[in-house]
Amino acid sequence: xxxxxxxxxxxxxxxxxxxxxxxxxxxxxxxxxxxxxxxxxxxxxxxxxxxxxxxxxxxxxxxxxxxxxxxxxxxxxxxxxxxxxxxxxxxxxxxxxxxxxxxxxxxxxxxxxxxxxxxxxxxxxxxxxxxxxxxxxxxxxxxxxxxxxxxxxxxxxxxxxxxxxxxxxxxxxxxxxxxxxxxxxxxxxxxxxxxxxxxxxxxxxxxxxxxxxxxxxxxxxxxxxxxxxxxxxxxxxxxxxxxxxxxx
Amino acid sequence: xxxxxxxxxxxxxxxxxxxxxxxxxxxxxxxxxxxxxxxxxxxxxxxxxxxxxxxxxxxxxxxxxxxxxxxxxxxxxxxxxxxxxxxxxxxxxxxxxxxxxxxxxxxxxxxxxxxxxxxxxxxxxxxxxxxxxxxxxxxxxxxxxxxxxxxxxxxxxxxxxxxxxxxxxxxxxxxxxxxxxxxxxxxxxxxxxxxxxxxxxxxxxxxxxxxxxxxxxxxxxxxxxxxxxxxxxxxxxxxxxxxxxxxx
Numbered sequence: 336x337x338x339x340x341x342x343x344x345x346x347x348x349x350x351x352x353x354x355x356x357x358x359x360x361x362x363x364x365x366x367x368x369x370x371x372x373x374x375x376x377x378x379x380x381x382x383x384x385x386x387x388x389x390x391x392x393x394x395x396x397x398x399x400x401x402x403x404x405x406x407x408x409x410x411x412x413x414x415x416x417x418x419x420x421x422x423x424x425x426x427x428x429x430x431x432x433x434x435x436x437x438x439x440x441x442x443x444x445x446x447x448x449x450x451x452x453x454x455x456x457x458x459x460x461x462x463x464x465x466x467x468x469x470x471x472x473x474x475x476x477x478x479x480x481x482x483x484x485x486x487x488x489x490x491x492x493x494x495x496x497x498x499x500x501x502x503x504x505x506x507x508x509x510x511x512x513x514x515x516x517x518x519x520x521x522x523x524x525x526x527x528x529x530x531x532x533x534x535x536x537x538x539x540x541x542x543x544x545x546x547x548x549x550x551x552x553x554x555x556x557x558x559x560x561x562x563x564x565x566x567x568x569x570x571x572x573x574x575x576x577x578x579x580x581x582x583x
Numbered sequence: 584x585x586x587x588x589x590x591x592x593x594x595x596x597x598x599x600x601x602x603x604x605x606x607x608x609x610x611x612x613x614x615x616x617x618x619x620x621x622x623x624x625x626x627x628x629x630x631x632x633x634x635x636x637x638x639x640x641x642x643x644x645x646x647x648x649x650x651x652x653x654x655x656x657x658x659x660x661x662x663x664x665x666x667x668x669x670x671x672x673x674x675x676x677x678x679x680x681x682x683x684x685x686x687x688x689x690x691x692x693x694x695x696x697x698x699x700x701x702x703x704x705x706x707x708x709x710x711x712x713x714x715x716x717x718x719x720x721x722x723x724x725x726x727x728x729x730x731x732x733x734x735x736x737x738x739x740x741x742x743x744x745x746x747x748x749x750x751x752x753x754x755x756x757x758x759x760x761x762x763x764x765x766x767x768x769x770x771x772x773x774x775x776x777x778x779x780x781x782x783x784x785x786x787x788x789x790x791x792x793x794x795x796x797x798x799x800x801x802x803x804x805x806x807x808x809x810x811x812x813x814x815x816x817x818x819x820x821x822x823x824x825x826x827x828x829x830x831x
Contacts, residue, residue, distance in 0.1 A: 377625030378684045385781040408782055411770045433697055433814055436626045449681055450766055481828050488821040508830045512817040518698055522659045533633040534656055563821040566681055569760040570813035573736040577811055580729050582756045
């Protein structure tokens with residue numbers, strides 16, 4: 336099994352290093368990741384300037400772009416093989432609920448799916464720097480083997496969140512739905528030394544609706560959450576309502 | 584009706600100016616938009632540096648951030664009112680199929696939806712600079728009135744694509760599903776004047792699968808395409824498959 340590993344915390348983050356190590360036990364691993372942190376970039380592609388790739392080792396590349404750029408560049412140009420699977424992470428901090436749409440980690444898995452390659456994103460549910468990346472890495476290796484053996488449903492990738500607990504804590508997994516964030520955007524407005532106003536988008540204490548069956552519900556009870564996401568955002572159930580509108 | 588208008592082509596693009604003009608006939612309009620082009624930024628939030636907003640007129644602000652930043656900053660800090668509806672566009676070029684996940688225009692509507700405000704994104708299906716923004720603007724005004732009157736289904740926003748045709752060409756609209764792109768990523772690799780390699784992500788001639796009922800199918804036959812999108816990316820149909828996996 337040939338595996339491409341990427342992330343959005345940057346190539347030197349502890350999560351990607353632990354992940355690559357665990358995956359090397361089950362397959363051949365290449366790493367193509369951003370040269371620095373690229374959080375909250377969503378599914379962004381760099382179109383307006385050229386990208387550079389620095390080779391740091393055999394099949395290890397740092398790119399000055401987004402996770403989505405890394406998947407593109409890795410598969411089209413940098414790697415000597417086409418991966419059987421793309422794994423993105425281990426993200427420092429959870430990717431739950433609506434936040435998946437902002438996540439560079441999740442977007443990398445989405446990009447691979449668009450290219451027809453099975454993929455998953457994996458995140459450590461930690462508030463600070465995170466401790467037990469090895470627990471998530473071990474789960475990732477097991478999941479990669481299952482995906483390689485069984486394949487994923489069409490146009491579908493997995494978003495995995497693992498509690499920050501020791502390997503021997505007997506975690507169990509749940510197949511979940513994408514939860515719902517309680518929206519609490521906060522923006523700090525301040526004056527710079529020259530008296531000019533500036534704004535900083537802050538992250539309020541994140542909170543989610545505690546709905547049974549969701550990703551948040553599972554991880555907050557100590558389970559690994561595995562959410563199947565797909566590329567089709569269409570809300571088919573609203574067709575009949577909209578067709579009654581007077582739009583011409 | 585109070586309307587917040589934004590886009591990803593930048594505040595000086597012809598699309599947003601025509602749009603704001605048409606919407607002023609049906610409501611009170613504020614404009615908060617990026618100070619320059621921010622295409623393909625996806626649902627990106629600026630977290631790593633402060634944002635500046637320059638006031639260009641009554642309720643008109645240019646922000647040095649992404650469309651998602653603009654919606655946040657507009658609603659939380661800049662505007663004197665909470666909008667009843669957010670309209671993003673008129674984008675220069677279509678936003679069809681899987682490409683909606685890259686689109687800053689669509690992401691702005693998604694952000695408003697997360698905040699509980701009805702929203703739609705609107706794009707002109709043009710290859711070059713685009714000609715008939717007035718046709719799309721007129722459709723936007725009519726659609727805004729319908730949304731204000733009837734509301735949108737829960738957690739749902741609309742992605743609208745309008746053919747680049749004159750106002751009097753009697754366009755009809757179709758409620759469509761998100762189409763599927765034929766994946767053709769191209770990356771150009773070149774050497775700079777110092778002999779160092781660089782890469783540029785190119786856009787191949789875009790093509791989509793011509794599936795009946797999709798956004799692409801509608802616009803390529805001269806119809807306005809209206810696609811209801813929602814925030815929940817969960818692929819519920821794959822639950823039974825994944826629950827059979829051996830993950831512990």
